[in-house]
Amino acid sequence: MTIEAINALSAADFIARFGFLFEHSPWIVREAEKRRPFAHIVAMEDAMAAIVAEASHVDQLKLLRAHPELASKAAIDKTLTEASNAEQASAGLDRLSQEEFDLFHDLNRRYRDRFGFPFIICVRLTNKAGILASMETRLANSEAEEIATALGEIGKIVHLRLQDAMA
Missing domain, CATH: 1.10.3330.10 (Oxo-4-hydroxy-4-carboxy-5-ureidoimidazoline decarboxylase)
Known part of the structure; x- marks a missing residue:
């Protein structure tokens, strides 16, 4: 799948395709979807990492506890x-x-x-x-x-x- 194809996915399809990336935490992928378009796959990964880093302490703990x-x-x-x-x-x-x-x-x-x-x-x-x-x-x-x-x-x-x- 190319970055162009990823950027062209509907919001629902993007979340369905990548929602599994974070264990029981699709909220990260939902937020990343809003940050499209991505220049390349590394930018997509960086956006998701930024969402985790920017998350509240409570949300970070929820992510950890979901594992x-x-x-x-x-x-x-x-x-x-x-x-x-x-x-x-x-x-x-x-x-x-x-x-x-x-x-x-x-x-x-x-x-x-x-x-x-x-x-x-x-x-x-x-x-x-x-x-x-x-x-x-x-x-x-x-x-x-x-x-x-x-x-x-x-x-x-x-x-x-x-x-x-x-x-």
């Missing part, structure tokens, strides 16, 4: 969004031993208790060991550091999802 926990029961049962299922499977999170599942569950609980939202990482750019190491390390972050880190990870996730959508 699933990694290796959760929903991931094992494959009741996540199609994109999240595929992403978690790419890192092997759908094939955990009971010991690994228990470790993820414990780290997810500790992380959520500390920050109030699920641990977010672009799983397509790492593996189980990298995810677990990041979970341990990031538990030491301040809330502000972790919000910034999690939003950065969402940016990576959206970038890869958008590349896939454009392929």
Whole structure:
């Protein structure tokens, strides 16, 4: 799909085509639609990133909280969004031993208790060991550091999802 074709989509078609980019948060794509036309795909991605950056703290937290926990029961049962299922499977999170599942569950609980939202990482750019190491390390972050880190990870996730959508 070319940028010209993207710019020519109706508002409803634009939202239908790209609403999946942000996990359960189509409000970002709805707002991005209003900022068309885009000169190129990077400008579209930049517009969406700006919307997230400009969002209120409350809305940023809603975005973070819309993400699933990694290796959760929903991931094992494959009741996540199609994109999240595929992403978690790419890192092997759908094939955990009971010991690994228990470790993820414990780290997810500790992380959520500390920050109030699920641990977010672009799983397509790492593996189980990298995810677990990041979970341990990031538990030491301040809330502000972790919000910034999690939003950065969402940016990576959206970038890869958008590349896939454009392929």
